[in-house]
Amino acid sequence: xxxxxxxxxxxxxxxxxxxxxxxxxxxxxxxxxxxxxxxxxxxxxxxxxxxxxxxxxxxxxxxxxxxxxxxxxxxxxxxxxxxxxxxxxxxxxxxxxxxxxxxxxxxxxxxxxxxx
Numbered sequence: 263x264x265x266x267x268x269x270x271x272x273x274x275x276x277x278x279x280x281x282x283x284x285x286x287x288x289x290x291x292x293x294x295x296x297x298x299x300x301x302x303x304x305x306x307x308x309x310x311x312x313x314x315x316x317x318x319x320x321x322x323x324x325x326x327x328x329x330x331x332x333x334x335x336x337x338x339x340x341x342x343x344x345x346x347x348x349x350x351x352x353x354x355x356x357x358x359x360x361x362x363x364x365x366x367x368x369x370x371x372x373x374x375x376x377x378x
Contacts, residue, residue, distance in 0.1 A: 265343035268326045272357075275364050276319055279371040283307075286374045294319055315367070318360040325349070325357070 277294050284297040287306050291297045295316050302312035329344045346354060 264347075265345050267342050268322055268329075268344045269342035272322050272361060272364060273319070273326070275368060276315060276322070279364075279367045280315070282371045283374055314363065318363065321353075321356065321360070325353075 280294050280297045280301070283289075283301055283306060284291060287301065287304055289297055289300040289304070291300045298307075298312040298316050298319075301307045302309045325344055325348075326342060329348055330340045332348060333340050349357065
């Protein structure tokens with residue numbers, strides 16, 4: 263089929279890592295966007311990093327919805343699985359780069375957990 267699960271491949275890692283970092287730094291915000299802003303404001307990540315992760319989060323959700331709408335139109339059961347063919351070359355590159363950044367964030371999260 264060639265599809266990948268955007269929720270398992272990216273969204274859960276991003277949301278979970280941001281949640282862990284927010285908890286470590288006693289940030290009470292509840293949305294991923296608010297947590298990222300608070301992490302940047304508190305000096306726990308740069309504004310550029312927080313903005314990049316916020317944009318990546320928005321992109322992945324938009325991609326998920328775009329695929330779900332296409333599946334609905336085509337009579338395919340809706341899921342979190344995205345067909346890379348719906349993305350432009352630039353979008354595929356952006357997502358690949360985003361997954362690389364997420365791997366780095368996962369390392370930061372693991373380090374944060376080991377110092378709790």
